Amino acid sequence: MTRYAAFLRGVNVGGVTLKMSAVAKALEDAGFGDVTTVLASGNVLLTSAAGAAGVRTKAEKALRDEFGYEAWVLVYDVDTLADISAGYPFEREVDGHHSYITFVSDDDVLRELAALEAGPGEVIAAGEGVLYWQVPRASTLDSAIGKTMGKKRYKSSTTTRNLRTIDKLLRR
The missing domain is CATH 3.30.70.1280 (SP0830-like domains)
Known part of the structure; x- marks a missing residue:
């Protein structure tokens, strides 16, 4: 099992x-x-x-x-999941920012998301089946990734979790 x-x-x-x-x-x-x-x-x-x-x-x-x-x-x-968390390429805790992992099951969607231009204070990087993302706290929904993720096209193949949530799951 x-x-x-x-x-x-x-x-x-x-x-x-x-x-x-x-x-x-x-x-x-x-x-x-x-x-x-x-x-x-x-x-x-x-x-x-x-x-x-x-x-x-x-x-x-x-x-x-x-x-x-x-x-x-x-x-x-x-x-x-542990490998994905360990691969987070940015500083894990940055004051005033959220650290996220977007899980992506479609390679074409991952390439599209990774090609987005990051907004002010936002950083993105593709990993193996994931998009690592860090964004200022007040900008999540207005960021390049935030605006894009709300589109219907991405609903069946993506979901985003805060890095803290991932680490909490791994401790259980």
Whole structure:
């Protein structure tokens, strides 16, 4: 059995409100083991014998069936997640800034995002299947990445998490 982190896109922001206890139950009912939710923003740790792609497909179906919304889930085994966190190329904690990782399941989308011109105080860098991003606190939604991520085209293949959230998941 492999331990995975599953990131639900757009949960408890933008109109999709789910109780994490109900999410955990839906995933347990779908056959996942050791299901734990972290924070209320769609971060789930679970175990499965399936590969990451199989976990993604099964989790999306379970959430769509249970809650009736267009669920998108990005899934990483915890060792890969640890490598992603360790690869953060910028100073991890910068006063007045947020440090983010955008998980991207589509290589073309990753190339598009990595090619964006960073705004004032913003830095971006592509990693393996992720976009590392740091932005001034008051500028997140107005930044190059923030404006782009809101477009429908990116919903099924991206989700962003604060670096602190990733590290919290890794400590569990």
